[in-house]
Amino acid sequence: MNIHTKAVHSGDRKKPGPFIPVTTPIYTAASYFYEQIEDLDGIFARERQGFCYSRYENPTTAALEELMASLEGGQGALACASGMTAIQTALTVALADRRKTVLAASALYGASITVLLNVLGPLGIETRFVDVCDLEALEKAAAGHAPGAVLMETTSNPLLRVGEIDRIAQIARRAGAALIVDNTFATPLLARPLEWGAHMVVHSVTKYLAGHGDVLGGVVVSDAGHLEPLRALARASGPVLGPFESYLTMRGIKTFALRMERQCANACRVASWLAARPAVERVYFTGDPAHPDAAAIRRQFPAGMYGAIVSFELKDAGREQVFGFMNRLRLVVPATSLGDVHSMVLYPVMSSHREVSPKHRERMGIRDNLLRISVGIEAVEDILEDLDQALGA
Ligand SMILES: Cc1ncc(COP(=O)(O)O)c(C=O)c1O
Numbered sequence: 367m368n369i370h371t372k373a374v375h376s377g378d379r380k381k382p383g384p385f386i387p388v389t390t391p392i393y394t395a396a397s398y399f400y401e402q403i404e405d406l407d408g409i410f411a412r413e414r415q416g417f418c419y420s421r422y423e424n425p426t427t428a429a430l431e432e433l434m435a436s437l438e439g440g441q442g443a444l445a446c447a448s449g450m451t452a453i454q455t456a457l458t459v460a461l462a463d464r465r466k467t468v469l470a471a472s473a474l475y476g477a478s479i480t481v482l483l484n485v486l487g488p489l490g491i492e493t494r495f496v497d498v499c500d501l502e503a504l505e506k507a508a509a510g511h512a513p514g515a516v517l518m519e520t521t522s523n524p525l526l527r528v529g530e531i532d533r534i535a536q537i538a539r540r541a542g543a544a545l546i547v548d549n550t551f552a553t554p555l556l557a558r559p560l561e562w563g564a565h566m567v568v569h570s571v572t573k574y575l576a577g578h579g580d581v582l583g584g585v586v587v588s589d590a591g592h593l594e595p596l597r598a599l600a601r602a603s604g605p606v607l608g609p610f611e612s613y614l615t616m617r618g619i620k621t622f623a624l625r626m627e628r629q630c631a632n633a634c635r636v637a638s639w640l641a642a643r644p645a646v647e648r649v650y651f652t653g654d655p656a657h658p659d660a661a662a663i664r665r666q667f668p669a670g671m672y673g674a675i676v677s678f679e680l681k682d683a684g685r686e687q688v689f690g691f692m693n694r695l696r697l698v699v700p701a702t703s704l705g706d707v708h709s710m711v712l713y714p715v716m717s718s719h720r721e722v723s724p725k726h727r728e729r730m731g732i733r734d735n736l737l738r739i740s741v742g743i744e745a746v747e748d749i750l751e752d753l754d755q756a757l758g759a
Pocket of ligand 1: 448449450451475477519523548550551569570571572582583584703718
């Protein structure tokens with residue numbers, strides 16, 4: 367064969383030998399070859415298992431999806447390009463054959479509010495906000511607005527409200543709505559909402575699951591009823607996660623439970639330390655016995671595990687003082703994200719909730735002196751020493 371032809375074909379399309387790789391390889395192929403075209407036809411027809419085209423399914427991403435379904439107790443999963451893609455995809459599937467109204471928790475990540483109001487709103491999907499921790503208010507809103515979907519976070523970003531998912535699921539189901547729970551902050555180590563009646567669970571795997579600040583990704587884990595509609599949507603419009611990101615996420619997940627245990631323990635120390643600082647006006651932490659949702663937290667989360675986010679308000683501070691504190695940090699990273707091995711500080715008004723209207727922020731209780739710490743796996747004394755020097759100045 368001509369060297370031009372050899373360069374294109376030699377070495378490719380080898381059948382794997384009798385070995386099984388110990389960990390899942392990164393399959394970058396966009397399409398898959400079978401010796402008999404009838405086999406490929408059977409896969410397109412979904413009469414047999416296999417891969418035909420990576421927008422439909424990819425072996426590396428399918429392994430991550432199997433892993434996530436196993437962690438969350440779901441029937442299957444769809445890995446998506448980001449947490450936000452996962453949320454929008456879950457909402458699209460939930461509303462496809464239901465009423466086009468979303469009942470959303472008033473305490474939500476800012477971009478989720480933006481998707482609801484600015485992306486889905488112009489398409490005719492109406493959103494009503496309600497405090498899902500107030501079951502009476504939720505029940506009333508469900509009766510009054512006839513929602514097709516209820517969207518909430520297990521632990522809300524950034525003020526850490528925790529609703530009772532089994533009771534919320536009952537209300538959603540009675541109203542004929544699908545319950546979608548964003549389990550990013552809690553992770554399946556603390557909560558498995560599908561087991562409590564949710565229809566779909568979404569994650570930003572960018573956070574605790576991948577855990578190292580080097581992947582952007584999301585996942586929808588589904589009950590049996592929404593799985594095929596999710597896959598059909600993926601086949602059609604391809605919101606999928608690439609194989610390299612899937613590989614990194616699987617690699618991260620192997621240690622997520624260990625990291626989370628350490629991060630939860632560190633967060634307890636950080637929260638109680640902050641509460642004793644004169645420069646700190648108020649601390650928000652799920653491990654606080656005086657937390658407004660303490661009963662739900664006790665009922666739902668494993669003993670002693672509260673999550674690893676601590677939010678706090680700086681006393682008499684505005685934007686300038688908050689920026690000063692963030693600029694003085696030497697170890698804790700002042701950047702946008704959470705759930706990484708390293709501790710991070712974020713200013714919600716500047717980043718996660720920037721697009722949310724000041725009125726909505728006020729209703730959520732997000733003030734201009736509020737900061738959110740994602741506590742990492744470092745030695746906690748080093749985290750405290752850094753916070754101390756940054757607060758002290
Ligand atoms: C609770 C929550 N859900 C979803 C997202 C969005 O995830 P991603 O940035 O991977 O799109 C975030 C991001 O901060 C988040 O905090």
